Amino acid sequence: MVDVKYRIGIWRKLIDLLHTQKFWMNQIADDLGLTPQMAKALHEIPVAGSVTMKELADELWCDASNATGLIDRLEARGLVERRPSERDRRLKCVVLTTAGKRLRRKIEERFNESPPAIAALSDADKRTLCEILERALENAAQQREQGTT
Numbered sequence: 001m002v003d004v005k006y007r008i009g010i011w012r013k014l015i016d017l018l019h020t021q022k023f024w025m026n027q028i029a030d031d032l033g034l035t036p037q038m039a040k041a042l043h044e045i046p047v048a049g050s051v052t053m054k055e056l057a058d059e060l061w062c063d064a065s066n067a068t069g070l071i072d073r074l075e076a077r078g079l080v081e082r083r084p085s086e087r088d089r090r091l092k093c094v095v096l097t098t099a100g101k102r103l104r105r106k107i108e109e110r111f112n113e114s115p116p117a118i119a120a121l122s123d124a125d126k127r128t129l130c131e132i133l134e135r136a137l138e139n140a141a142q143q144r145e146q147g148t149t
Contacts, residue, residue, distance in 0.1 A: 021115040028110045032103060041070045042079065042096070042104045043111065050093035052085060079103060 029039035037060070044059045045051050051059075057067035071094055074080045079100035085091035096104055113119075118126065 017117060021117060024115045028107070032106060032110070034103075034107075037070055038074060039107050041067070041074060042100060043107050045080065045094055045096050045100070045104065047096060047101055047104060050083065050085075050095045052091050052093050053082075054091070056094060074100070 025039075026036050029036045032039065034042070041056065041060060044056055053064060053067055053071065056071070057064045060067055060070070071080060071082065075082065077099075078097055080094050080096055082092050082094055085093045114126075118129070121129065
């Protein structure tokens, strides 16, 4: 069993690593002419299909008014469109336009690149880290399905 020092330290180190890479993530958005929030919103909208405004707000960890402001700005740039939901016409869904799909693919390409802190690791360390993170994500998915998160 891992002692308390490591159980606490592992999560804190992951959070710290993510925070240290904020500049890198902001640079990706800036390179594409977006704010980080706009890039994240575009990334969360499926290439094929739609997402409701509520689902988008939940994915962005923000309230509906913030998601609405982001979508307003993306819509003004011709990257997304609002449409009534096919399931419930009271709900608004967001879909990517052709230009939005192109930009989302660029975001996806850039988000798939390793940030400098990860790129500097050895190939063996990258493989090990990837395997560990995949198992953690599988655990998280199972916990979500069981309603324990």
